[in-house]
Amino acid sequence: MEQDRPADRKFGKTAKYPKIPEATIRRLSNYLKALDDLETKSEKVASSALIASICSVNAAQVRKDFAYFGEFGIRGMGYNVKDLRYHIKEILGTNREWRIAIIGIGNLGSALLMYKGFLKQNYKIVAAFDQDPVTVVGHISEKMGKPIEILHIDSLKEVVKARNIEIGLIATPPASAQTVAAQLVDANVKGIMNFAPTQIKVPPNVVLRNVFFTSALDNLVYYLSR
Amino acid sequence: MEQDRPADRKFGKTAKYPKIPEATIRRLSNYLKALDDLETKSEKVASSALIASICSVNAAQVRKDFAYFGEFGIRGMGYNVKDLRYHIKEILGTNREWRIAIIGIGNLGSALLMYKGFLKQNYKIVAAFDQDPVTVVGHISEKMGKPIEILHIDSLKEVVKARNIEIGLIATPPASAQTVAAQLVDANVKGIMNFAPTQIKVPPNVVLRNVFFTSALDNLVYYLSR
Secondary structure (H helix, E strand, O other): HHHOOHHHOOOOHHHHOOOOOOHHHHHHHHHHHHHHHHHHHHEEEEEHHHHHHHHOOOHHHHHHHHHOOHHHHHOOOEHHHHHHHHHHHHOOOOOOOEEEEEOOOOHHHHHHHHHHHHHHEEEEEEEEOOOOHHHHHHHHHHHOOOOOOEEHHHHHHHHHHHHHOOOOOOOOOHHHHHHHHHHHHHHHOEEEEEEOOOOOOOOOOOOEEEOHHHHHHHHHHHHHHH | HHHHHHHHHHHHHOOOOOOOOOHHHHHHHHHHHHHHHHOOOOOOEHHHHHHHHOOOHHHHHHHHHHHHHOOOEEEEOOOEHHHHHHHHHHHHOOOOOOEEEEOOHHHHHHHHOOOOOHHHHEEEEEEEOOOOHHHHHHHHHHHHOOOOEEEEEEHHHHHHHHOOOOOEEEEHHHHHHHHHHHHHHHOOOOOEEEOOOOOOOOOOEEEEEEEEEEHHHHHHHHHHOO
């Protein structure tokens, strides 16, 4: 029977879910955030209208997005918060720990190190690198009291291997971003999130996402101009 | 003849452009970034293939996106960089200065204050607020030497009016984000970008965008898991 299901194989371990549009993936992440908050408040059940309201989308969109991965809702009852969280995490791949390194511990790197959103999820910052760890350590301990050791960038490859790091967050100045990206690729990191405001290149087997604050502002301004 | 064109009126000053999908708007912002870099390098003409390569999308997508707002390319020649930049900025609404306040000058707020991406665009940070400006000023001047005065949050409304601020960036801890959002709304700010990892509510006449770093990671991890 395996031969009859080539489409399934393509999706590897998420074979039971269909290909989901990128916009839906983005919204799933927001729904997950809403569900986390609801679970914190000990809510057991949530209607699509409630989730929609928290995430500022409409309820039909929420139902349509959830329909991509089957029937979870009980008509007239809403969704079981715990089950829905589980399924969304399974789809996104956030149901297991992801080990992360931050490179560049200036203001932004420091903000990422202590970002409260990561702590709630399975995103574990297990290493921090800078080209000048000594200066940074003074700044960090004074400002944050965070007991993470800042390592020299030259130890990146060794530490990535030793600590099973899969993702690197680049928070360096733009001029260093491409060099650091190459070092991460050389260290066999699988995914890179670039916060430096410059386009970088990575090989096709590495997943790259950029977080450009100007893009978020461009989007805001587009809707403000209407 | 005006009565025959109700669709045009709906779009206000961007009347000559059709309604553009959100995903295209997001990509336009990336194309603009690529074009800025090309113009810095004194490139006059760019092919869709070149722009696509810089932005890691395919050339057909670039051409399709540009087709939303008319024919700029010369077949076989590519696009005039300067013209294209002008049109994209006109569509996005970034062809004029936008005056911005940052609220919460911790690590993230400091990073936003000195974010190099904003300097290249028409995004002008004209005020910075914190609930403890005195402590912050020491940190800022030591770390950045940036000559912006950090103001007390209580002066928000007055300063927003005096300095014609239209957009507020919230970089406070999550627990303060909703309060600050309400203060910004009360000060007649038109757009809010929320960097705090929590969902906030604003009235429908205010445009809200969230920058959740976990969402960017969720998206990365989704593609890593495939």
